[in-house]
Amino acid sequence: MQKPELQKPTVAELAILRILWDRGQSTVAEVKDVLSQRKAKGALKYTAVLKALQTMADKGLVDRQERGRAHVYRARIKQPQAQRSYRDLVFNLFRDSIGDLIAAAIDSNRLSRAQLDEIAEQIEKLRRREQSGKKSP
Numbered sequence: 001m002q003k004p005e006l007q008k009p010t011v012a013e014l015a016i017l018r019i020l021w022d023r024g025q026s027t028v029a030e031v032k033d034v035l036s037q038r039k040a041k042g043a044l045k046y047t048a049v050l051k052a053l054q055t056m057a058d059k060g061l062v063d064r065q066e067r068g069r070a071h072v073y074r075a076r077i078k079q080p081q082a083q084r085s086y087r088d089l090v091f092n093l094f095r096d097s098i099g100d101l102i103a104a105a106i107d108s109n110r111l112s113r114a115q116l117d118e119i120a121e122q123i124e125k126l127r128r129r130e131q132s133g134k135k136s137p
Contacts, residue, residue: 007059008085009077016052017061017075017082025065025074028053 009017019034020026026034032049053073056062062073094101102119105111111119 007061009056009059009061009082012052013056013059013061014082016049016056017077017079020062020073020075021079025072027070027072029070031073 015035015038016031019031023030023034028046028050031053032044032046035049036044050071053062053064053071057064057073061076063076065072065074090101094104106116106119
């Protein structure tokens, strides 16, 4: 049987992948419970989460094992791989302007103080590298 070709995850699939990256392998019920806790509008249906995970398996994003009546899923791709799959899209969207990308992130009001400090630290590292005559990657 031929392995499915890896496809870019959707926003909803990324939410499920984040759960699997954080928790490791999980049953459909466990994924559903975490998603339901994160959604303000109430619980999701088991069948909806099962269908999403089945689609993700078809896309090559997750692997599935059956343990009795339970379906156990694990992420087939690692978080850095998923991030790389979106890098070109993001840079095209922001016309290769990292400044515009950072400004959009800051304007979203979703960054914590620690994340803002991390961005400032990365900028300072780049400035020091350029001042020392080393080219940035």
